[in-house]
Amino acid sequence: xxxxxxxxxxxxxxxxxxxxxxxxxxxxxxxxxxxxxxxxxxxxxxxxxxxxxxxxxxxxxxxxxxxxxxxxxxxxxxxxxxxxxxxxxxxxxxxxxxxxxxxxxxxxxxxxxxxxxxxxxxxxxxxxxxxxxxxxxxxxxxxxxxxxxxxxxxxxxxxxxxxxxxxxxxxxxxxxxxxxxxxxxxxxxxxxxxx
Amino acid sequence: xxxxxxxxxxxxxxxxxxxxxxxxxxxxxxxxxxxxxxxxxxxxxxxxxxxxxxxxxxxxxxxxxxxxxxxxxxxxxxxxxxxxxxxxxxxxxxxxxxxxxxxxxxxxxxxxxxxxxxxxxxxxxxxxxxxxxxxxxxxxxxxxxxxxxxxxxxxxxxxxxxxxxxxxxxxxxxxxxxxxxxxxxxxxxxxxxxxxxxxxxxxxxxxxxxxxxxxxxxxxxxxxxxxxxxxxxxxxxxxxxxxxxxxxxxxxxxxxxxxxxxxxxxxxxxxxxxxxxxxxxxxxxxxxxxxxxxxxxxxxxxxxxxxxxxxxxxxxxxxxxxxxxxxxxxxxxxxxxxxxxxxxxxxxxxxxxxxxxxxxxxxxxxxxxxxxxxxxxxxxxxxxxxxxxxxxxxxxxxxxxxxxxxxxxxxxxxxxxxxxxxxxxxxxxx
Numbered sequence: 007x008x009x010x011x012x013x014x015x016x017x018x019x020x021x022x023x024x025x026x027x028x029x030x031x032x033x034x035x036x037x038x039x040x041x042x043x044x045x046x047x048x049x050x051x052x053x054x055x056x057x058x059x060x061x062x063x064x065x066x067x068x069x070x071x072x073x074x075x076x077x078x079x080x081x082x083x084x085x086x087x088x089x090x091x092x093x094x095x096x097x098x099x100x101x102x103x104x105x106x107x108x109x110x111x112x113x114x115x116x117x118x119x120x121x122x123x124x125x126x127x128x129x130x131x132x133x134x135x136x137x138x139x140x141x142x143x144x145x146x147x148x149x150x151x152x153x154x155x156x157x158x159x160x161x162x163x164x165x166x167x168x169x170x171x172x173x174x175x176x177x178x179x180x181x182x183x184x185x186x187x188x189x190x191x192x193x194x195x196x197x198x199x200x201x
Numbered sequence: 202x203x204x205x206x207x208x209x210x211x212x213x214x215x216x217x218x219x220x221x222x223x224x225x226x227x228x229x230x231x232x233x234x235x236x237x238x239x240x241x242x243x244x245x246x247x248x249x250x251x252x253x254x255x256x257x258x259x260x261x262x263x264x265x266x267x268x269x270x271x272x273x274x275x276x277x278x279x280x281x282x283x284x285x286x287x288x289x290x291x292x293x294x295x296x297x298x299x300x301x302x303x304x305x306x307x308x309x310x311x312x313x314x315x316x317x318x319x320x321x322x323x324x325x326x327x328x329x330x331x332x333x334x335x336x337x338x339x340x341x342x343x344x345x346x347x348x349x350x351x352x353x354x355x356x357x358x359x360x361x362x363x364x365x366x367x368x369x370x371x372x373x374x375x376x377x378x379x380x381x382x383x384x385x386x387x388x389x390x391x392x393x394x395x396x397x398x399x400x401x402x403x404x405x406x407x408x409x410x411x412x413x414x415x416x417x418x419x420x421x422x423x424x425x426x427x428x429x430x431x432x433x434x435x436x437x438x439x440x441x442x443x444x445x446x447x448x449x450x451x452x453x454x455x456x457x458x459x460x461x462x463x464x465x466x467x468x469x470x471x472x473x474x475x476x477x478x479x480x481x482x483x484x485x486x487x488x489x490x491x492x493x494x495x496x497x498x499x500x501x502x503x504x505x506x507x508x509x510x511x512x513x514x515x516x517x518x519x520x521x522x523x524x525x526x527x528x529x530x531x532x533x534x535x536x537x538x539x540x541x542x543x544x545x546x547x548x549x550x551x552x553x554x555x556x557x558x559x560x561x562x563x564x565x566x567x568x569x570x571x572x573x574x575x576x577x578x579x580x581x582x583x584x585x586x587x588x589x590x591x592x593x594x595x596x597x598x599x600x601x602x603x604x605x606x607x608x609x610x611x612x613x614x615x616x617x618x619x620x621x622x623x624x625x626x627x628x629x630x631x
Contacts, residue, residue: 062387182508
């Protein structure tokens with residue numbers, strides 16, 4: 007394919023010149039582009055399912071919402087549930103903990119968020135977060151009775167020493183973000199649906 | 202492809218003659234690792250590790266295929282299957298311990314092989330492609346070893362998989378979807394375990410393919426040697442077989458003795474007790490560490506604890522990958538015309554008193570808990586590591602006065618006897 011302007015070279019005389027001889031465009035050029043495009047499209051069409059098969063399958067996605075009954079959680083207590091195969095912390099804050107969380111100067115935080123932004127309206131005492139440290143994914147301590155709650159009374163990740171406060175916001179240590187608040191809603195006064 | 206004095210393959214009998222005409226495979230082997238490959242006569246034992254790495258690749262493939270016959274990649278049974286191999290399968294314990302310790306020995310010999318490359322600058326022209334393919338092999342090995350460690354589905358398997366795939370989550374915008382795509386879920390589970398098993402089985406064969414390219418690329422200029430002076434004549438070389446098959450065979454024997462010591466007396470020394478606890482997504486081990494061969498790079502990952510434009514976590518991830526990807530540029534970063542560190546006094550100082558201690562510090566800190574003084578030590582060592590490759594190595598040749606090189610390999614071996622010099626003695630003494 008050293009020479010694509012066949013019309014100009016006398017030794018390719020057998021080449022049928024159908025049209026467009028002057029601008030150098032041959033019918034073969036069209037066939038060439040059309041064939042490569044079709045093959046390229048086919049290649050992408052084959053690649054798509056090969057890549058997509060690695061995404062979460064239907065049964066994994068089917069488990070992607072969880073109902074949690076929060077009626078039995080007393081102030082100061084927390085429970086661990088499982089959401090998308092990962093731990094979920096549901097914590098009923100005491101009045102003191104709420105006051106502590108609201109007393110913080112928001113602009114001093116690494117990931118500035120108020121407690122109100124991290125809870126649902128009318129349920130400011132119920133803090134729902136993932137139990138997954140935003141540093142490298144360990145499970146922080148502090149949800150179960152007697153565990154180390156860290157310097158700020160919330161959660162403490164033992165892997166690399168991240169401290170979270172009573173609103174589960176990052177206060178000290180290597181984690182870049184607050185503990186993630188998943189999407190959830192109150193389906194009744196005592197039941198939340200996560201996901 | 203080889204020196205003009207290389208011995209030519211002659212089929213010994215009609216069957217081999219037939220084969221040589223139809224499919225010259227014996228000829229290929231003869232020219233690659235037989236008497237048909239002339240090799241510098243002065244190679245020291247640092248030149249054993251390529252063959253040793255090849256041996257451990259074969260060992261890993263053989264034991265791995267056997268283990269796969271008794272294993273099942275299902276999160277509910279995987280942990281039990283490994284115990285089944287250890288207790289019930291005939292010689293299963295031998296296969297699994299060989300495979301686990303074989304991985305460690307594979308990395309030991311590879312690190313010594315890379316060390317040889319660093320000290321003698323084996324990466325320099327005309328062997329750049331050999332080096333680049335070697336770095337590719339190393340990256341493939343790391344991926345393979347990581348996925349293999351997930352398969353027993355113990356606590357370290359699970360949390361290692363979570364932390365390492367979590368690294369991809371640090372990439373801005375696409376990070377989280379990418380992590381979910383890699384795992385096939387929101388946390389490591391069946392989907393992740395199955396794909397890791399599939400890829401862990403596949404990648405060693407990919408490595409074997411790249412190893413063939415690595416050897417092919419090596420055989421175009423021929424092997425380097427401790428003087429760094431290129432081969433000038435026939436008296437500088439000896440045939441690979443029997444000279445280096447014997448030398449490599451001896452080295453293999455020594456390494457196999459050490460391997461047997463680990464295998465039979467300390468089979469779990471390099472592992473983690475936590476991995477004999479089944480994976481539990483709700484409880485993190487107190488101290489997550491990767492396998493020992495990842496420690497230097499894990500230390501670099503954890504050395505970044507402060508945000509600077511980008512978040513600290515992303516810096517750590519970028520630095521960890523850069524620490525190895527940088528090696529791809531090594532042939533052009535090191536600008537000294539002299540290859541061997543043996544003749545480079547200034548480079549040698551930076552190598553022995555800079556790079557090597559710093560690698561040792563990174564290695565130690567990577568296995569230590571993330572607390573002081575290890576964090577600060579890792580930070581200093583990480584800074585020096587990058588300084589060595591990006592600043593010291595490119596600049597050192599401008600200030601250095603290399604020691605005089607021998608005229609030829611023969612002269613280096615026999616002294617500057619006139620008869621030893623090229624042209625006066627081109628036929629090897631018999």
